[in-house]
Amino acid sequence: MNRYPVAQSQRRYDAKAIAKYYRNRPWLVIWRAIAIIFSFVGFIFGLKWDEWLKVEPGHVANRRATQLRHIITRLGPTFIKVGQALSTRPDLIRKDFLEELIKLQDQLPPFENAIAHSIIEAQLGRTISEIFSEITPEPIAAASLGQVYRARLHTGEEVAVKVQRPNLLPTITLDLYLMRWAASWLAPWLPLNLGHDLSLIVDEFGIKLFEEIDYINEGRNAEKFAANFQDDPTVKVPAIYWRYTSHNVLTLEWINGFKLTDTERIKAAGLDTDTIIQIGVTSGLRQLLEFGFFHADPHPGNLFATPDGRMAFIDFGMMDQLDQNTKETLVTAVVHLINKDYVDLAKDFVKLGFLTPETDIWPIVPAIETVLGDAIGESVSSFNFKTITDKFSELMYDYPFRVPAKFALIIRSLVTQEGLALSLNPNFKIVEVGYPYVARRLLTGESPEMRRRLIEILFKDGKFQWQRLENMIAIARTDGNFDLLPTAQLGLQYLLSAEGQFLRRQLLLALIEDDRLHTEEVRRLWNLVKDELKPARLFDVALGALNELSTEGVAAILPSVSAFKSNL
Structure with a gap:
């Protein structure tokens, strides 16, 4: 008898169906909650104990960092996803902990080969020897949702074969149920004015996680992503072999490359780290502002620098789509932020859903100017996205800002990409690449909508803003592609x-x-x-x-x- 009929049968995230299932099985919920709480309480107590004994950090750093990685690994895929996001933030996480969390990207414990092979054969309807002329005896990488083998087809192509972990859905659905329950109870007590939107953020994460564990969906995403970048020779996307792909097995082109965190190998290959950063940031901006279809999980295990200088993207399970109006509003919001047009920026926040249409923005504008003006500083070059997100959170204590569910993934993607860039160049400023790109897009006006946005920016209160045009041209020219x-x-x-x-x-x-x-x-x-x-x-x-x-x-x-x- 199947212990998790709801979890095993559904392909799409359904919060109501999951809640209905687990409300009738409180013992499962209580046992999992106890396991989670006990794991972190023990870790926190250990940190406090070290602090109380005044133990030097260097003596226990590796032990505590390893303990945290083991806790996250033991708690499973949902928590591993959180650990992966933290592993991209060298400006947030202490170096000793960062080194351990990075291992969550592709150094997780694998499951048995016999089980993996049986999943491949059951899903593809053929034996391993009928499908591949050779395959590595052990997985070359194990991630939160599956593990990867390097293989060769009988036709000669070298491929990566991704096999999903068994019984994945039961753990994910239970964790999402607990996260949603905790969000509904904790939101009113949090200092941020997130309200019910905290549950919506959990739902958005759940939707994306369910999409990520469907490898058919991932293959379609990869092909859509490749089509978007078909005119960009700096971006590489692996081809999908549909004949050898199913819901739980994905076969794709093998990519040779270096992790973006492996700066020594990147430099040894004669690659320029600043060029790699520019490719990564520009491709990220194109995803958000041009195509509206973006990679929502760009951790170092999913991005590689190839020997020929390209940026290779893999793992297209967690993606999201923005509508045209949101893309245009994001472009103009960046310009309003840099130009310090805080009234227009407040209106952008309303359009993007951070403020409700009924909100009186005039009392909020001075606060936006105080907080974000300080974050930007005296010059554009002092801007960084992490500072902006930290400063912006200060506004949420006193004003009715909220984080729209869709923007939780956008913020995560941007912060993660900036974290990767910082690992290659600690002095990197995302706006040095980002704003020239935005200015260039506005000035080229490749669509009626972008031309309309440019006119809105260049005219204020019916008067032409000469200085804005001058600034935009000057900044756009710093982009080598302009x-x-x-x-x-x-x-x-x-x-x-x-x-x-x-x-x-x-x-x-x-x-x-x-x-x-x-x-x-x-x-x-x-x-x-x-x-x-x-x-x-x-x-x-x-x-x-x-x-x-x-x-x-x-x-x-x-x-x-x-x-x-x-x-x-």
Whole structure:
């Protein structure tokens, strides 16, 4: 008889079904809760005992760190996921504990080979020898949800074979039930104003965890991710072998590479760590702000630097999708943050769901300015995401901020990626890569939505913000991928189109704003870009824009010119 009929049968997370099942089996819940509490109480007591005896940290560091890793490993996959997230934060976790937690990424105890082989054969309907010409006698890595073998198909391709741990769902569902129960009871007592959203965050985690243990879903995610980056030669995604894949077995292309935390091997291979960081951060920003489909579990066991300098992503079980409006709002929120436009930033928080639409933002704006202004500091280069999240949490004590469930994964992904970058370069600032990328995307205006966002940023209270445009161009040029000429061509085409009628009129009015010609602002902009706008190239850009201009486009320009003359 199956002890966990609900857990074993469902493929999707259902909090109500899980709760109904475990409410009728309180002995399972109580026993698991006792095991969790007892494990951590013993560890905390040990730390306090060492402190009371004034034992030097160096004498017990390895022992306590190893004890914590064993506790997390023993408690199973849900807690291992938490440990993996912590292992990417060298700025949060003491070095001795960090070294042990890193082992949770791919140095977990494996389960028996005989069981793994039987799962492969049962899932794929063939014997091991019929499927593979060779396979490693032992797993080369064991993770929270499964273990991996290196093998070769009879057709010659070298592959990684991921086999899911047996009886995984019962433990996960019980832990999620306990986490959700604890969230509902603890939320009112926490200093943060999370309220019922704490349970929603647990539900979001549960949904993603259930998706992660379905290897068919992971294979589809990998192919979607690869399609998004098909034009990016710096990103590598392994191919999926569907003939040898099922819900519990995943066969994919073998990737040769170095862990991002293995800086010595990366440097020995002649790879530049700052270039690797830039690839990782830019690809992360493209996931969030361009595609809206992002890797929500980018720990070092899932990211590799390949010998040819690419960034390889693996393990696509935990992914999430953002809608178009959220992507656009995130882009403008970054710009508002850097430009210190705190009123507009507060409005962005409302759009993103951190504040309810009924919230009066005006009492909150000074607090945002105080907290986030201090976090950014005197210059953009002093910004780091960890500081922002810490400072932002201070606002939640006194103001009605909440963390939307979807953003729990986004924040985790961003903080984790920054942690990885810090492990390669302790002086790394995410905004040094991030803001130039955002500025470049806005300036190129590759979609009507992005062009609309750019106009919103460049005009405030009906006035053109010359300094913002100047700042954006200057910052975008720090991105090695930014070329001003194609951007100028796109901008000119847009200005000459029917869609650009409003912007044409506003720019013409901006030149004579406040009853004066703004020649000084124009001169500063020209000095900023003149080295790139050589006459020959400028002529080519203008000619290219005119070639795209239709008769209707010429007709659309005339009303703006007429309006400008009438204003004169």
